Amino acid sequence: xxxLIQTLGSGILVGLVYALLGLCIVIIFKASEAFNFAxxxxxxxxxxLFYVLFFNESLPWHRALPxxxxxxxxxxxxxxxDIDLNFLIAVPLGIAAGLLIFCFLxxxxxxxxxxxxxxxxxxxxxxxxxxxxxxxxxxxxxxxxKPLLGRSPISMTIVSLGLGFFLxxxxxxxxxxxxxxxxxxxxxxxxxIGDLLYLSDPIWAGILxxxxxxxxIVFLFRTRWGLAIRATSEDQSKAMAFGINARFILMIVxxxxxxxxxxxxxxxxxxxxxxxxxxxxxxxAIPVVLIGGMDSIGGALVGGIIVGICxxxxxxxxxxxxxxxxxxxAPYLLLLIVLxxxxxxxxxxxxxxxx
Amino acid sequence: MLAIENxxxxxxxxxxxxxxxxxxxxxxxxxxxxxxxxxxxxxxxxSVAGMIDFYDGDIIEGDIKMEGSSIKGLDAADIMKRYxxxxxxxxxxxxxxxxxxxxxxxxxxxxxxxxxxxxxxEVYEYFAVLRSLRNKRAGYASGGEQQMxxxxxxxxxxxxxxxxxxxxxxxxxxxTEELFSIIKKLNESGITxxxxxxxxxxxxxxxxxxxxxxxxxxxxxxKAGELLENEDVREFYLGSGEKERKSYMDAKRYKRRxxxx
Numbered sequence: 001x002x003x004l005i006q007t008l009g010s011g012i013l014v015g016l017v018y019a020l021l022g023l024c025i026v027i028i029f030k031a032s033e034a035f036n037f038a039x040x041x042x043x044x045x046x047x048x049l050f051y052v053l054f055f056n057e058s059l060p061w062h063r064a065l066p067x068x069x070x071x072x073x074x075x076x077x078x079x080x081x082d083i084d085l086n087f088l089i090a091v092p093l094g095i096a097a098g099l100l101i102f103c104f105l106x107x108x109x110x111x112x113x114x115x116x117x118x119x120x121x122x123x124x125x126x127x128x129x130x131x132x133x134x135x136x137x138x139x140x141x142x143x144x145x146k147p148l149l150g151r152s153p154i155s156m157t158i159v160s161l162g163l164g165f166f167l168x169x170x171x172x173x174x175x176x177x178x179x180x181x182x183x184x185x186x187x188x189x190x191x192x193i194g195d196l197l198y199l200s201d202p203i204w205a206g207i208l209x210x211x212x213x214x215x216x217i218v219f220l221f222r223t224r225w226g227l228a229i230r231a232t233s234e235d236q237s238k239a240m241a242f243g244i245n246a247r248f249i250l251m252i253v254x255x256x257x258x259x260x261x262x263x264x265x266x267x268x269x270x271x272x273x274x275x276x277x278x279x280x281x282x283x284x285a286i287p288v289v290l291i292g293g294m295d296s297i298g299g300a301l302v303g304g305i306i307v308g309i310c311x312x313x314x315x316x317x318x319x320x321x322x323x324x325x326x327x328x329x330a331p332y333l334l335l336l337i338v339l340x341x342x343x344x345x346x347x348x349x350x351x352x353x354x355x
Numbered sequence: 356m357l358a359i360e361n362x363x364x365x366x367x368x369x370x371x372x373x374x375x376x377x378x379x380x381x382x383x384x385x386x387x388x389x390x391x392x393x394x395x396x397x398x399x400x401x402s403v404a405g406m407i408d409f410y411d412g413d414i415i416e417g418d419i420k421m422e423g424s425s426i427k428g429l430d431a432a433d434i435m436k437r438y439x440x441x442x443x444x445x446x447x448x449x450x451x452x453x454x455x456x457x458x459x460x461x462x463x464x465x466x467x468x469x470x471x472x473x474x475x476x477e478v479y480e481y482f483a484v485l486r487s488l489r490n491k492r493a494g495y496a497s498g499g500e501q502q503m504x505x506x507x508x509x510x511x512x513x514x515x516x517x518x519x520x521x522x523x524x525x526x527x528x529x530x531t532e533e534l535f536s537i538i539k540k541l542n543e544s545g546i547t548x549x550x551x552x553x554x555x556x557x558x559x560x561x562x563x564x565x566x567x568x569x570x571x572x573x574x575x576x577x578k579a580g581e582l583l584e585n586e587d588v589r590e591f592y593l594g595s596g597e598k599e600r601k602s603y604m605d606a607k608r609y610k611r612r613x614x615x616x
Contacts, residue, residue, distance in 0.1 A: 149409075224460070224464060227453075227457055227460050227461050227464070228461060228464045230450075230452075230453060230457075230461075231450050231453060231457075231458075231461035231464075234450045234451065234452055234453070235448075235450065236409070237406065237409055237410075237444070237448075238444065238448040238449075238450065239450075239461070240406055240409060240431045240432065241404065241406060241431060241441075241442050241443070241444050241448060242435075242441075242448075242461065242462040242464070242465075242508055242509070242512060243431070243432050243435040243436065243441070243462070243464060243465030243512050244432065244461065244464050244465065245430065245432040
């Protein structure tokens with residue numbers, strides 16, 4: 001019995017991280033009906049951006065400079081064309097942003113030497129890393145998805161597939177493919193009651209994922225911008241006709257998605273080490289969203305927890321019977337069963353039928 | 356106020372829909388545009404509202420001017436913000452999965468001011484039904500309520516000129532009448548209205564001027580009253596002519612069409 005509670009508990013904690021991954025897929029799917037197959041690459045990219053800030057990793061100039069130039073071009077473009085700033089304001093701001101990024105990458109942030117407490121360091125590095133991830137997300141959207149607005153969602157899906165390979169190549173070029181040790185050193189909140197033992201890292205992962213999930217939901221359902229996003233998700237042309245800039249909204253959705261993926265990525269890296277090959281973890285989002293329903297935010301949460309529990313149960317009850325590696329397959333088997341019974345997933349939208 | 360000069364629009368680079376259309380909207384009037392299906396009415400409104408790109412169409416010739424300056428090629432949101440031009444698409448463009456209040460809120464996204472609440476009250480004054488349904492999803496509202504909501508949403512954007520694309524589509528005659536009286540009221544409050552309609556009779560009765568378009572050209576224009584009297588308009592759009600009803604023996608087997616030019 002203790003065993004079961006232990007397994008369920010850790011399953012739920014991991015499941016919350018998966019739920020966050022599912023959320024990223026769901027909000028993009030709602031906004032553009034495209035499936036983002038590059039999720040695994042976004043995940044490691046977000047973790048690496050955080051890594052650079054948190055662990056004082058600096059890059060040689062021939063890797064930092066192109067990134068700085070890229071940031072400069074992107075910022076000038078967005079400020080000039082999307083926010084309609086004057087050319088003379090937009091370009092210097094872009095240069096400033098590019099220079100800032102270059103300095104960060106080339107000299108490093110020197111956070112570890114400035115601040116000794118890991119928690120405070122974490123609280124500074126996390127928003128910055130997430131901001132960077134969000135910017136990368138919006139940059140990717142600008143370059144690859146925006147030209148396809150109004151076209152079939154299938155083309156966006158295929159583009160995201162290619163994008164994944166491209167991003168993975170970029171990451172390998174910049175950071176190499178060896179593994180980096182990733183240890184956040186957050187305060188120890190291990191829970192030990194009788195025979196039950198929950199380690200600190202999974203608890204932190206669960207809490208932060210749930211927090212991020214909650215913040216995204218508050219943003220979507222309680223703010224003006226969230227309302228505009230939900231409206232655009234339903235119909236881009238209608239939103240445009242009522243003065244919502246659908247292209248800009250789509251960019252924001254990608255930024256939010258990249259940001260959430262980064263949170264999940266940091267938490268997953270914290271379980272072990274960070275390396276390019278870890279991107280397959282992102283694909284765990286597929287059973288999550290398909291079980292929960294492709295267009296349901298609540299479904300992502302439930303789907304994530306179901307997948308987490310399923311994995312944990314398979315890991316502690318079926319694998320010892322000699323089926324090593326069954327843990328990885330179990331969610332997909334469950335997915336198969338769910339799809340047989342409910343093809344739209346558990347919480348797929350009940351379509352409005354007027355009578 | 357709004358002038359369209361020799362506009363030509365092509366979809367997918369090959370399908371020519373508007374073939375050099377020119378027209379003018381004067382401030383404070385209700386302009387009626389009637390025409391058969393496929394004449395290019397919706398395309399005309401889409402090009403004016405800056406949404407033609409989205410449907411893979413191109414303006415290959417001509418110009419659209421709003422108060423003297425060209426708005427060709429501008430983004431839909433820009434045109435709305437700068438010139439107060441709002442386009443209400445056909446087939447009740449409301450967000451089905453949002454509540455009615457959220458719909459009105461979403462429509463006011465383009466303005467950043469604090470008067471949204473009072474404006475919402477104003478919309479509820481115009482359309483009393485909406486107030487009682489405010490927390491219901493728009494998808495469950497009836498057709499008439501949805502169309503009223505769509506116009507209410509357009510009002511939330513504080514338009515100076517309102518393009519309405521077939522507001523009477525699929526509505527009962529009584530509801531249509533109510534809707535048109537509200538449109539007339541809006542016009543009296545100072546909003547210029549361009550109304551594209553299939554229901555020519557009802558539209559011409561509230562209109563001031565009217566155009567008839569066919570295969571992407573203006574073929575007839577005049578005062579709304581004159582158009583109502585016009586023999587050809589009566590026969591093709593109002594379904595009644597002065598002539599005696601023909602015997603079915605005389606009916607030709609092909610569909611009768613008239614060439615205007």
